[in-house]
Amino acid sequence: MLSKDKIERINELSKRAKTVGLTKEEEKEQQKLRKEYLQTFRGAFKNQLHSVKVVDEKGDDVTPTALKESKKNYKGFSH
Structure with a gap:
């Protein structure tokens, strides 16, 4: 997150x-x-997306394949 001073x-x-x-x-x-x-906003947004798991009414994981692959390859937000 950007400091309050920088945002101001x-x-x-x-x-x-x-x-x-x-x-x-x-x-x-x-x-x-x-x-x-x-850069900070996009990194935080990616972290948030990577914490998402999509589940259908039956409780089955239906997370899109692209998101699953992205989670595997993502190193995490470091700022």
Whole structure:
């Protein structure tokens, strides 16, 4: 998870971009923070998906094969 300070900075830069604009340095910082945020979000989302097991009414595991394969090959989110 991204720190509270980084999320606040992302929001601050976003608001500033909409009002007065950003300097080149601020644009680079914004892109770096956005990239880090997306990487963190995607990793957490994959972890959540890999904890899912689909079961039918009879109690049989009907998890899609693609998800089962992905679980086997996934090393886990480390951030």
